[in-house]
Amino acid sequence: MIAFVARRLALVVPVLFGLSLLLFVWLRLLPGDPARALLGERATQEGIDRVNHLYGFDRSLPEQFLLFLERLARGDLGSSIRTGQSVVGSFFERFPATVELAVAGLGLAIVVGIPLGYFAARRKGGPLDHLSVGASLLGVVVPVFFLAYLLKYVFAIRLGWLPTAGRQDVRLDATHPTGLYVLDGVLTGEWDAAWDALLHLILPAMALGAIPLAIIVRITRASVLEVMNEDFVRTARAKGLTRAVIRRRHVMRNALLPVSTTIGLQAGALLAGAVLTETVFALNGVGEFLFTAVNHLDYPVLQGFVLFIAVIYAVVNLLVDVSYAVIDPRARQR
Amino acid sequence: MSPTTTRVRRLIAVAGATGLALAITSCSSERGTRQASAGGEKTGTFVFAAASEPVALDPAFVADSESTRVANQIFEGLVSIKPGTAEPAPGLATSWSQTDDGLSYTFQLRKDVKFSDGTPFDAEAVCFNFERWYNWNGPLQAENISNLYQLVFAGFKTSDNPALTKGIYKGCAAQGDAVTITLTRPYGSLIPALAISSFAMQSPTALKQYKADDPGASGDVRRNEYSTAHPTGTGPYLFESWEKGQRLTLRANPTYWGGKPKIDKIVVRIIPDGTARLQALQSGEIDGYDLVAPADVQGLSGAGFQVLPREPLNILYLGMNQADPLLADIRVRKAIAHALDKQAIVSQTLPAGTKPAEQFIPPPVNGYADSVATYDYDPAKAKKLLEEAGAVGKTVTFNYPTGTSRPYMPSPEDTFVAIRTQLEAVGLKVNAVPEKWSPEYLERIKAKTDHGLYLLGGTGIMNSADTFLGIFFGRKTVEWGFEDKKLFESVAAARSARNLAEQGEKYATVSKELMDLLPGIPVAHPVPSLALSPRITGYVTSPLAAEVWNTLEIKG
Numbered sequence: 001m002i003a004f005v006a007r008r009l010a011l012v013v014p015v016l017f018g019l020s021l022l023l024f025v026w027l028r029l030l031p032g033d034p035a036r037a038l039l040g041e042r043a044t045q046e047g048i049d050r051v052n053h054l055y056g057f058d059r060s061l062p063e064q065f066l067l068f069l070e071r072l073a074r075g076d077l078g079s080s081i082r083t084g085q086s087v088v089g090s091f092f093e094r095f096p097a098t099v100e101l102a103v104a105g106l107g108l109a110i111v112v113g114i115p116l117g118y119f120a121a122r123r124k125g126g127p128l129d130h131l132s133v134g135a136s137l138l139g140v141v142v143p144v145f146f147l148a149y150l151l152k153y154v155f156a157i158r159l160g161w162l163p164t165a166g167r168q169d170v171r172l173d174a175t176h177p178t179g180l181y182v183l184d185g186v187l188t189g190e191w192d193a194a195w196d197a198l199l200h201l202i203l204p205a206m207a208l209g210a211i212p213l214a215i216i217v218r219i220t221r222a223s224v225l226e227v228m229n230e231d232f233v234r235t236a237r238a239k240g241l242t243r244a245v246i247r248r249r250h251v252m253r254n255a256l257l258p259v260s261t262t263i264g265l266q267a268g269a270l271l272a273g274a275v276l277t278e279t280v281f282a283l284n285g286v287g288e289f290l291f292t293a294v295n296h297l298d299y300p301v302l303q304g305f306v307l308f309i310a311v312i313y314a315v316v317n318l319l320v321d322v323s324y325a326v327i328d329p330r331a332r333q334r
Numbered sequence: 335m336s337p338t339t340t341r342v343r344r345l346i347a348v349a350g351a352t353g354l355a356l357a358i359t360s361c362s363s364e365r366g367t368r369q370a371s372a373g374g375e376k377t378g379t380f381v382f383a384a385a386s387e388p389v390a391l392d393p394a395f396v397a398d399s400e401s402t403r404v405a406n407q408i409f410e411g412l413v414s415i416k417p418g419t420a421e422p423a424p425g426l427a428t429s430w431s432q433t434d435d436g437l438s439y440t441f442q443l444r445k446d447v448k449f450s451d452g453t454p455f456d457a458e459a460v461c462f463n464f465e466r467w468y469n470w471n472g473p474l475q476a477e478n479i480s481n482l483y484q485l486v487f488a489g490f491k492t493s494d495n496p497a498l499t500k501g502i503y504k505g506c507a508a509q510g511d512a513v514t515i516t517l518t519r520p521y522g523s524l525i526p527a528l529a530i531s532s533f534a535m536q537s538p539t540a541l542k543q544y545k546a547d548d549p550g551a552s553g554d555v556r557r558n559e560y561s562t563a564h565p566t567g568t569g570p571y572l573f574e575s576w577e578k579g580q581r582l583t584l585r586a587n588p589t590y591w592g593g594k595p596k597i598d599k600i601v602v603r604i605i606p607d608g609t610a611r612l613q614a615l616q617s618g619e620i621d622g623y624d625l626v627a628p629a630d631v632q633g634l635s636g637a638g639f640q641v642l643p644r645e646p647l648n649i650l651y652l653g654m655n656q657a658d659p660l661l662a663d664i665r666v667r668k669a670i671a672h673a674l675d676k677q678a679i680v681s682q683t684l685p686a687g688t689k690p691a692e693q694f695i696p697p698p699v700n701g702y703a704d705s706v707a708t709y710d711y712d713p714a715k716a717k718k719l720l721e722e723a724g725a726v727g728k729t730v731t732f733n734y735p736t737g738t739s740r741p742y743m744p745s746p747e748d749t750f751v752a753i754r755t756q757l758e759a760v761g762l763k764v765n766a767v768p769e770k771w772s773p774e775y776l777e778r779i780k781a782k783t784d785h786g787l788y789l790l791g792g793t794g795i796m797n798s799a800d801t802f803l804g805i806f807f808g809r810k811t812v813e814w815g816f817e818d819k820k821l822f823e824s825v826a827a828a829r830s831a832r833n834l835a836e837q838g839e840k841y842a843t844v845s846k847e848l849m850d851l852l853p854g855i856p857v858a859h860p861v862p863s864l865a866l867s868p869r870i871t872g873y874v875t876s877p878l879a880a881e882v883w884n885t886l887e888i889k890g
Contacts (some may be wrong), residue, residue, distance in 0.1 A: 001387070029775055031773070031777070032772070032773030032774055032777055033773055033777060033781075034773070036772075036773045036776055036777055036781070037772045037773040037776070038478055038771075039478060039481075039775055040776070041780070041790065041792070042805055043477065043780070043790065044477075045781070046477075046495075047477030047478075047481075048477070048495065050475075050476055050477055050495070051476055051477055051478055054473060055475050079552060079553055079557075081478075082389075083387070083389050083557070084389070084390070084552060084553075084554025084555070084556040084557045085554070085557050085578075086552045086553065086557075089552065091577070093578045094579055097579070119655055149609065151614075152610075152613055156613065156617050157613055157616055157617055160617065163619055164610065164613040164614050164616075164617045164619060165605050165610045165611075165613065165614045165619065166580075166603060166605070166614070166619065167579055167580065168580075169619070170381055170580070170581045170601045170603045171379050171381065171601065176577070208809060243609055255737070279606060279607050280607055280609075280610055281610065282603075282604065282605035282606065282607060282610050282614070284579035284580055284604055288606065289579075291606075292386070292606065295772065296772070297773060307780075330611065
């Protein structure tokens with residue numbers, strides 16, 4: 001197992017290097033000048049030139065890339081040209097918000113999606129099946145931001161049950177040792193703060209979780225149906241095993257393999273969805289910061305954040321592969 | 335695994351699902367009670383939603399509106415703004431006088447004022463601030479760091495850049511309760527300029543203790559310890575805490591010399607999305623936000639929210655690039671001016687209360703001329719002028735930005751459509767070139783010569799024509815595409831007038847000249863507004879958006 005993980009980790013390094021290079025070139029091929037985006041409509045050409053010089057944007061591309069690599073080796077990703085904040089610092093300042101959101105969104109999708117898909121498959125053709133298939137189709141089709149505004153309008157503005165934006169009521173003077181607000185409330189014993197943070201999470205998690213939920217339902221359903229028709233299930237039944245044991249040991253264990261792959265792949269979609277969800281719900285996470293950075297052509301931030309996200313994506317997929325190996329011993333030998 | 339564990343697991347699953355369902359349903363009651371208590375017991379907290387995080391809290395380094403909004407609560411300058419107007423008024427200086435040559439200003443300082451760290455505000459502190467700005471060097475001279483200092487004072491003590499060595503500041507002398515600032519050459523707008531928050535007075539002790547001019551660990555002076563955790567001024571509120579990306583908290587200053595704040599605590603939270611700000615106000619999570627989208631005004635006022643308009647200190651114009659041979663012809667420019675029905679553009683695409691513009695500066699600004707050449711809406715005359723110029727049926731390029739909403743230009747796409755229709759009605763063909771505002775559109779207008787008609791404008795940062803005519807027409811630019819040495823000289827002369835009265839006269843002459851030259855057409859002065867919860871009273875809007883929140887009250 002350790003060799004397996006090490007091999008996979010070693011593969012990540014060239015991938016990240018390639019990604020950095022691609023991103024570096026691609027960013028600089030975008031039309032526009034970051035200094036102009038920074039200084040706005042009343043900037044003078046001299047002012048723009050000076051800012052470009054200050055941040056080294058007037059040097060040749062290979063030179064800039066080498067400088068970037070040299071800094072990267074020292075763990076320095078530079079600082080935002082817009083706000084002056086260090087890229088590493090601002091990433092970790094915002095990362096907890098994104099983690100909380102992603103865990104809540106994906107958690108919701110898994111906790112609701114797998115049982116729903118399973119029961120839909122067991123009662124194939126029944127009303128629950130039709131409902132879940134229909135709803136999951138809707139989940140994939142409706143754009144995240146539309147769903148987000150709709151949820152807000154219904155649950156926050158019309159019904160007034162849930163807050164519309166942010167991570168916590170700012171009037172609560174909560175302490176945040178980890179930056180994961182729900183956990184912080186639990187750790188510090190500030191139960192009202194934890195509860196408030198949880199309430200703030202519900203709508204964003206629903207908006208972000210909708211697509212993965214829909215996909216998980218469909219994959220689980222299809223996968224369970226397929227496995228139930230396999231020969232070994234018939235054999236198990238013939239052996240006289242109880243239905244509960246067949247379901248747990250034979251059906252679910254095999255059916256979950258494609259589902260866990262899907263969950264891993266959803267991590268990428270989840271980060272993309274987080275950009276929109278965080279913006280609509282003002283969660284001030286990584287995605288929202290990235291959104292602002294794109295609008296300002298903030299090269300260092302874009303570069304650093306995408307790199308971080310790639311690392312996370314790689315790690316999540318590694319974890320999925322490991323879980324694969326746990327569920328299916330055959331994968332360990334590969 | 336035994337059947338028992340299966341049953342236990344199933345139980346856990348059911349319990350979890352029930353818990354979730356309960357959580358979702360029960361929040362209705364919870365939410366309800368919390369809101370009621372917030373309204374009922376007068377929490378004494380004013381929550382304002384900013385569109386972006388303040389860049390820095392050291393006002394000397396920032397010009398963005400979110401940083402300035404916070405700085406206006408913590409800091410004060412020698413000169414302040416008379417509430418509700420754009421007029422300079424006594425601030426930390428109770429009065430001032432200047433010599434006839436316009437080279438020396440003496441300020442009488444307010445007595446018994448203390449910075450929030452307990453150190454006295456006095457003549458030495460004033461000179462310390464002026465000398466601090468003047469001595470900045472290296473990266474502190476970058477356009478994005480000391481933008482406003484460069485705009486007003488034009489240079490530093492030393493600089494690698496020769497253009498930045500010819501500043502107007504000469505020296506500062508402290509005499510008891512008075513301070514004399516001397517200049518190397520006259521600068522007519524010094525008094526209104528000193529009301530800009532970048533020139534607010536900061537505690538010398540705190541500036542030194544927390545190394546305000548040092549880049550610090552982050553490598554950027556705007557993110558150093560002073561600017562993120564210890565901004566120290568004389569204003570009605572004190573900095574309390576800043577949780578990056580989430581909220582910034584201010585507390586009432588117990589030793590404030592002026593009108594004591596009626597609200598104990600201010601929380602500025604960051605909600606970048608416009609719709610999210612609107613919804614947060616509607617649900618009672620915030621008490622106010624700025625720059626209400628024109629489309630939301632009616633809905634908000636209908637639902638009992640306050641929508642407070644600001645007197646506009648801005649201009650939206652239709653530029654006409656003279657590098658384009660068609661637009662180089664004054665007859666074509668005049669024809670376009672006569673083709674525009676400004677009143678229709680205003681009522682179709684701009685916020686209620688907006689007035690059509692006649693000059694490139696808004697009426698409250700010093701330098702607004704009594705009368706200028708006007709070009710009334712007259713399609714027949716426009717057609718005749720186009721015929722004379724042989725331009726009937728010609729195609730004119732029209733650049734406009736997309737995906738942006740500026741205070742002076744809330745919905746450029748709509749404004750473009752209105753103008754295009756009017757141009758086509760007099761026989762011009764329009765080649766529409768939409769581009770993303772930043773950086774594509776800005777680059778097209780400011781750095782490339784191939785634009786034609788275009789929409790742009792500006793918002794004043796002080797009550798001076800410098801921030802309009804001085805910036806637009808101070809020299810040859812790619813934007814306007816013309817060279818007129820006489821005009822540029824007149825602007826320079828107005829800038830260096832000896833006093834405000836003289837400057838006003840000179841800029842009025844420039845404004846008149848401009849409407850004869852017609853490099854563009856002033857379209858309107860759009861009214862920006864801000865929205866407040868019905869429970870807030872006492873908000874006095876400022877044309878400069880320089881509102882100080884010590885007058886605010888929370889109704890029971």
